Amino acid sequence: MNMTRRHFLVLLPAAALAWENILAGAPETATNYHTSEHWWGMLVDIEKCIGCGSCVRACQKENNVPDGYYRTWIERYRIKEVNGVETLEVDSPDGGMNGFPSSNEPGVKEFFVPKMCNHCADSPCTQVCPVGATFVTPDGVVLVDEKYCLGCRYCIQACPYGCRFLHPQKNVAQKCTLCYHRITQGLTTACCENCPTGARQLADLKNPKDPIHEFLRTHSVQVLKPHLATGAKLFYNGLDGAVR
Amino acid sequence: MKLKDAAHLFRLAGVFAAGILIFILVRSYLVPKSFGQYGHFRGDALTEIKAQPISYAGHQACEACHSDVLDLKSKGKHAQVNCEACHGPLAKHADDPGGVTPEKLDTAKLCVRCHEANSAKPKKFPQVASMEHSGGLACNECHTPHSPAIVTEGGKK
Numbered sequence: 001m002n003m004t005r006r007h008f009l010v011l012l013p014a015a016a017l018a019w020e021n022i023l024a025g026a027p028e029t030a031t032n033y034h035t036s037e038h039w040w041g042m043l044v045d046i047e048k049c050i051g052c053g054s055c056v057r058a059c060q061k062e063n064n065v066p067d068g069y070y071r072t073w074i075e076r077y078r079i080k081e082v083n084g085v086e087t088l089e090v091d092s093p094d095g096g097m098n099g100f101p102s103s104n105e106p107g108v109k110e111f112f113v114p115k116m117c118n119h120c121a122d123s124p125c126t127q128v129c130p131v132g133a134t135f136v137t138p139d140g141v142v143l144v145d146e147k148y149c150l151g152c153r154y155c156i157q158a159c160p161y162g163c164r165f166l167h168p169q170k171n172v173a174q175k176c177t178l179c180y181h182r183i184t185q186g187l188t189t190a191c192c193e194n195c196p197t198g199a200r201q202l203a204d205l206k207n208p209k210d211p212i213h214e215f216l217r218t219h220s221v222q223v224l225k226p227h228l229a230t231g232a233k234l235f236y237n238g239l240d241g242a243v244r
Numbered sequence: 245m246k247l248k249d250a251a252h253l254f255r256l257a258g259v260f261a262a263g264i265l266i267f268i269l270v271r272s273y274l275v276p277k278s279f280g281q282y283g284h285f286r287g288d289a290l291t292e293i294k295a296q297p298i299s300y301a302g303h304q305a306c307e308a309c310h311s312d313v314l315d316l317k318s319k320g321k322h323a324q325v326n327c328e329a330c331h332g333p334l335a336k337h338a339d340d341p342g343g344v345t346p347e348k349l350d351t352a353k354l355c356v357r358c359h360e361a362n363s364a365k366p367k368k369f370p371q372v373a374s375m376e377h378s379g380g381l382a383c384n385e386c387h388t389p390h391s392p393a394i395v396t397e398g399g400k401k
Contacts, residue, residue, distance in 0.1 A: 035282065035290075050365045052358045054329055061333050062299045076364055102362040110364035135285035145289035181296040190300050194329040196358055197369070 033184045038139040039206040040178055041233030042192070043215060044114055046240075048199035051076060051112035055191035055200060056097040062179065062190035069165045070095035071176040072116035072191055079109040079242055088242055113236075113243050114200060116191070117142060117163040117176035118224065121231030125155035125164060125175075134173065140205075140233060141178045149173050160228055178202075205233070299333035302326075306334070309341065313390055320391030321370075330354060330389070351383040 051074055059065060059072045074096030078089040093100065096112070103110070119142050126134045126142060133148035134155050144155075149172035156164045156173060164175045179189035187193070188202045203212035215221070215237070222239045223232040236243075281287025306327040307314045317323055328334055336344040352374075361371040374380070386394060 047366055050358055050369050051362065054357070058300060058328075058333075063296075078364070099357060099360070100362060100364060102360070102364070104363050108363070111366075112364060132279075132284050132286075135283055135289075137290060138282050143289065143293055145286050145292075147289070147292075148286060177293060180290075180293050182298055182300075182302075184294050185298070187298070187300075187302045193300050193302060193326050196325045196329045198324050 033186075035138040037206060038183075038204050039233075040140045040183060041119060041203045041205050041212070041235060042116075042178070042189075043201045043203050043212055043221075043235045043237065045199045045201075046111055046113060046236055046238040048197045049074070049112040049114055050197055050199075051096060051100050052196065053095075053097045053099050054194045054196055055114060056095050058190040058194035059176075060097070062182075063177070065174075066168055069168075069174070070097075071163075071174070072114065073097075074100075075113045075115060076100050077109075077111055077113060077240065077242060078103065078105075079240075080105070080107065109240075111240065113239075114191075115161065115163070115224075116234065117159075117178070118161055118230065118232035118234040119176075119178055121233065123230060124158040124160060124228070128154040128158040130154065137180075141180055141183075142175070143177055143180060144173050144175060146170065146172045160225055160230065161232075203233075203235070298335050300328045301333075301335040301338035303328070305338040316388075317390045320388075321393060322390060351387075351389060352380060355383040355387075355389070 053074060055072055056070060056074060059070075063071060065071050072095075073092055075090050075092045076096070078091075080087055080089075091100075096114075100112075119136075119140060121136065121140065123136060123142050126136055129135075130152065131148055131150055133145045133150070134142065135145070136142050151166060151171040151173065153166060153173070156166060159175075164173050166172070167174045179187070179191075182189060183202065189200075192200045192202045201212070204210045205212060212235075216235065219237050221235045221237050223235060224239075224243065225232070276286050276288065278287030279285070282290070303326040310327075313327075317325075330349060331346050334344075334346055337346055356374045359371050359374070361373045365371055372378075378386075383389070383392075
């Protein structure tokens, strides 16, 4: 190839740009998933939950959650009157993983409440992280960068819903990822996939075709601890006032 | 004012400039390239979290091959129940249908996970006290799990 000095000088800036791209690494493999087009949340229909524990088992298997720790769990609320005073009992044996023994006690109001990370839009846990290891993604999922996490536990204390734990071996904070590896591939979360009654439904609030919009319009839906203004995106239908 | 009197200011400015330069160099070395790509976090963390392998293939993957089960299921009460809710995580089977085969299920244990009577379950949900109902007999002796209603001569029971 015949390269004059003039040509070489003209090509230099182009080569510099190309080198910059090589340094930046390979461009992200083209997928149909764009973070800016989604805003994830979840809908939980308490009236449909049978407390079978399928979601808890599915989450443990999908995400290799260590034994005794739960990224999602089911609570059973039992509200009864004792000497004219309303008393509340909440239990969750093994996170509700293996179901619940029937109490068969007459005159008690009983129901199941599945719980998990609320993927808050203004989450208290990300605000307290001193190293930027936990964050809200542009598609509205609260995640933890395990390489950055120091294991200081600030976020675990800050979460008003008790959704985080310290991984006993890795010593980093862990939590529900809303199955980020699944939803970015067009699948639903492991818990929603395995809920036999459809009590849990993944919702994309930015997708106008998502049935969540019609559901929110026609039902009385609540979030947990709305007074904390966390921007929780775990919507409960049929939530009793006693649930906290 | 003579320039000579201000020399100490130039030295100070030099120290500042050197300090800032060192700060910029050290910072560019320590902060990962992808930090700030999407926000105040490492952008590559998203790629790492996305790379986690899946265990549950999803019902669309099952239905691609098992359309006969889908037809049977879609007519019955279990139409909304996804395959892996009972059959377990089978992404490996979906990847290699010949090599990995699903386990046979014990319906005597499986069905009661959902259908065992419990006072906290919604009243509309079909539930039985399994010992009284069948005495420990496997449920698929009478019911077809994919379409569980028992059809008798007098109609559906």
